[in-house]
Amino acid sequence: MADLFDLTSRLTCGGSISGYEHGQIEALEYIRDKYFDEMRREPAGSYVFIRHAKKPGHPRIMFDAHMDEVGMMVTEVLEGGFLRFTNVGGLDTRILQAADVTIYGKETLYGVIVSTPPHLQTGDRMVLPGIDTLMIDTGLSKEKAEELIPIGTPVGYRFKLTKLKNNCICGKGFDDKICAVAGIAAFEQLINDGYEGELILLLSTKEEVSRAVVAAVYELKPDYAIVSDVCCAWVPECGKEAKRKTTVGDGPEISLSAITDVRFTKRLIGFAKKNNFKHTVCVEATSTGTNANDIPLVGLGVPTLLVSIPLKNMHTYSEVVSLDDVADTAALVAGFIKELGGERNG
């Protein structure tokens, strides 16, 4: 089994705000060299990794996880070297004040988002300031900040990966790079088991803003797409009566939706049940909120299913997942690809 913690650390340490995913290029080259025959960046920005078939006749199976993450973008440099910024993707504004950030300017810089001192706070103290009123403290003079940090510079949560109990980890960017880790681990298992079909890993761009995944899929024309993304885990505030109770540690959640591919998904559920793979099932009848919404109708259409990894504190720098869930997802995906690969193509 791949070292999941190490892979997670490599994939989440860099900057990868939507549209700026090439900040992770070192990790991408590491993955290419270790597992694949080729890597290319398609025009919209997604990275495609291909392991060529060793024998003809297998279906072409694509595993998709998006490689972008939510973040910020600089809109103005103010006196004292403070930066105004806007959000890229849906930020949780509760966690921004006094948070550490990394500014990907001409140099990579540390910054901290300001918090308003008590004597300047008026009115209802529970109201969160809007993103347009927050600033990033760079500790630089205005002149130096202007020189190093052009308007449009991406800013991300600062990287820090922490181990919790029960093989859980806490960090940023697990949405969705933890699923990329699961996909890579699944492919490694297939390679080690002597799987001979073509394997395509798509690390797609801009899911958090415009789901540009479709551009890459149009060219790739896979026979099957397995999409993996994170899902919000059950937490106490959801209540005991909540319908959806999958939480961290429960294994992968398979999504049944009328807009992905119900037959294809039911085949996976049947496979998981028959072979005792740990999993849960959820219904998202008309939207999954992921790339799996869009891939089915790309080109002439692609049979698509969605497997999710439960995650807590989504879109924060303290996302929590269980590496056991990642391993269980990898095992399920590897097993299912082997079964699909047994089909004759065409």
Added chain:
Amino acid sequence: MAKGLELLEKLCQAFGPTSCEYEVADIICAELEGKYDEHTVDFIGNHIFRIKGTSDKKLMFSAHMDEVGLMLSSIDENGYIYFQPVGGFDIKVLCGRKLFVGDYGKEKISGLIASKAIHQQSHEERGRATPIDRMYIDIGAKSKEDAEKYVSVGDYAVFDSDFVRFGDGMIKGKAIDDRLGCAVLCDIVNYIHENKIKPDFDLYFCFTVREEVGRSGASITANRIRPDMAIVLEATAVADIAGTPDYKRVAKTGSGPAVSYMDNGTSYLPEMTNFVMDLGKKHDIPCQLKQYVSGGNDAGHIHKASGGVKTAAISCPTRYIHSASCVFNEADYDSMYRLAREAALCPVNETPLK
């Protein structure tokens, strides 16, 4: 990095919420070993290091060792841990923050302050801070029994935040309030020791407890010493950020330590405020008057203790105080150290005691 800042980094990384200051005290005791004439520890954990002077006039320096933290109050069936704040927090800096959880002498484990994701919030909940009783600590435990293997009710949590130098001479860390004051005091003791100085004042360097909860250990420290004069070294919250009018900034980072004339706990004797400001002028050390009546510190307790003590406060301007990311300017540390040192070594007849 200056020696004082190295020590400050170590002090900031220590686990020392209110009434659990022992790790901080251990570092200070090791640092000052063999450099004082007398060392007293009282029953609540205040440490007093005395360096005898040539006169009988007593000058008390005070910095508090505790930091704001959380106390674990209950553990639910899913292994999530609820907490109460120990010290004054703006709750808007808590959600999502990484923590160390534990107690003195116990292994510290990693956790974080969690609550449901933004995707799970109702329309009404968005744009509002999460109330403190709806946040909880997640350590990765599976159940109450599992969590109790690692933590107990009554344990503490403090921010997990490293010491970072950034920008033009800025430093970010947790617990700058008031480990910075502690580091400055250690630096002064080191200076006196290394240069074999015999001060005029009988000097008492006090590292106190429980400042952050308002029932400060500094009051009984002053009662024990019965000083003639006291100087409190602190970190003070400033609004030194873009868009804030100067008069509301409290003080500017990089312009030297702030000297108080009034805050929410003390109206300082003008002779004490002037004494410190004049000392800065005389020795060409940058310092500034605190420009806004806000905050409070141990001076509020000390000036009323022991029948009354002439008291001054010197504070390092600090942004985002009581958060995981306090920010100050390292030049201010140096100025604060030099100003406090000149006060410590000042002949008695050049002070308000003459």
